[in-house]
Amino acid sequence: MNILIKIVYDGTNFYGFQYQPDKRTVENELTLGIQNTIKEKTKIYYAGRTDRGVHALGQYANFKSDTTIDIGNLPRVINYNLPEDVSVIGAKYVDDDFHARFSAKKKKYRYVVYRSRYRNALLCNRAYEYPFDLNIEKMRTSMNYLLGEHDYNSFMGRNAIVKDTIRSIDSVDIIENRNFLYFDFVGKSFLKNMIRIIVGTALEIGNGRFSELHMKEVLDKKNRKAAGPTAPSCGLYLLDVEY
Template sequence: MNILIKITYDGTAYHGYQMQKNLKTVELELTKAISNTLKKKTKIYSAGRTDRGVHALGQYANFFADTTINIGNLPRVINFHLPSDISVVKAQIVDENFHARFSAKAKKYRYILYNSIYRNALYYNRAYQFPFKLNLHAMEKSFECLIGEHDFNAFMGRDAVVKDTIRNIYSIDIKKDGEFIYFDFYGKSFLKNMIRIIMGTALEIARGKFEPSYMEELLNSKKRAVAGPTAPASGLYLMDVIYLEDCLK
């Protein structure tokens, strides 16, 4: 049977999600835990990758297995073999043709900004502490040019290997709650560091260093060198992967 699991993790201690030779990754720990649970080497198929230090509340992976373990109890058994900063929170049986990556229709990422002049120990590596006053209207205005399908080469990190740099952002929503500001990005897929570079650039605009139109200039330039800094990974979360209901049983 084809089993889909939902995973949460704190990415602080890992070299990203994807398996890498001789490096500690979330996918490596997850593969080992599932193989130990099933007492058989098992290949998993993941919805996507996250960069080093990025967190997840809604990463997904599927794998094929014949097991007598009750599907509702499977997360608890897998978690027994996982470190405390990675957890499986849901498991379900899906169609045999389901693939965690190729069946995905959209992804939601959230960037969390802690807009305070004082650091808070409980938010360390959980949000980006940004102590400066921000013009959220200018920030929101700068995002307008990014909605839709564009060449996002100017917002791609170094050493990324991709077929092309065309991506489609469906929406970017901003919500302020006290000292926290949440930025929700919806799209089919994103380039390496894309959201973090967009955030780094937008924060420069929000501080008054550039006009909102600067974002569109960068987009059209297709040059990473003229874009803003890459915002820290600690503020970025993969919140969810959206699948069509007919992909699921």
Template sequence: MKNILITIAYTGTKFHGYQDQPGLRTVEGTIKEALEKVFHEKIKLHSAGRTDAGVHALGQLANFKCHCKIDLGNLPKVINYHLPEDVSVILAQEVDMDFHSRYRAKRKHYRYKIYNERNRNGLYANRMAHCGYPLDVERMKRALMKIQGEHNFAAFEGRDASPANPVRTIDKIEIRQEGSHIIADFYGMSFLKNQIRIIMGTAMEIGRGLKEEDALYKATLTGKREDLGHTADPSGLYLMEIEYL
């Protein structure tokens, strides 16, 4: 018996999110089905995190225990044979039997990408959010810096989200512009449902001058969703990496 940790990359456009849901096409369900075809046994998959419908990943992690005789260097190729083109296993490694990808995780890195030109570009369809108005990135940066650290993000919860505690700590936020691309990186232990998308939707409105520079910070104090902007498109969000410090 081995405990195997796999790194998963996927395009979230055609999935109903990551988490397994009976009757729906999900990343977790698709991976489990492929693993059971490979190992001919029931697989219990422990995933480090979950993403919503339309959100992508380059570094999702999950572990499972099985009787594996396949060389781990070749295992991704074997699993990928049973997977559709929009999801793949890019790495497989053996971990200790007590390892759990979710409970051992210490920090997650998410990235949000914006294509900032007047007209949309078909090359980036479902890969980046599009904003057709000029954005003041320095203004967005100042706004984002104010919500680093520990805050009550109750106003930033997605619909139907009801965590026991909406207090979250954002360790670091970085934002930069590379030509027509604006890239924002978020680092933290955990995030609320739609939290980053609501932050970025509001940040874009701040960048356009439609909201005050301190709108994000004020919402952490008032707890009112109406103080914030729109929820940004899921196509711009990527789970980049999960760290085990």
């Protein structure tokens, strides 16, 4: 059977998602945990990679297995074989040709900003703490320039290896919730650091350093140097993947 699982992790103490031979990564732990559960070596496909320090509330993986473990019990048994900062929160059977990465239609990311003059110890590594004034409407307007298909070269982290830098953003919502500001992104795929660089640029606009139009100017320049700083990884969550 082809099994799809939904995964949550706290990215703080991982060297990112992707497998590395000598480092503690989410993929290393998951692959070990799954194989120790089903007692066989199997290839595991993941929906996407996340950078070091980025969290997930909805990462996905699929693998083929003839395990006799009840599908409703499977998350619990895998969790028993995982460290406390990563867990499986769902499992179901999918068609044989389902692939966690290639079958993904949309990915949803949330960037969490905590607006406060003083840091909050319970949000350490869980949000980007931003103490300065922000004009939310200005940031919303600036985001409109990014919607649709564009060359996002300006918003790509250095040293990224990709064939092309054309991507498409379906929507960006900026949601105020008490002291929190959520930047919700939906798109098929994103370049390395793309969301974090967009947020870093938007915050410079919101704080009054640039006008709304700055976002379009940055986009048009197709040069990383034109954009703002990369917002810290601890504010970013892979929320969900739509199949």
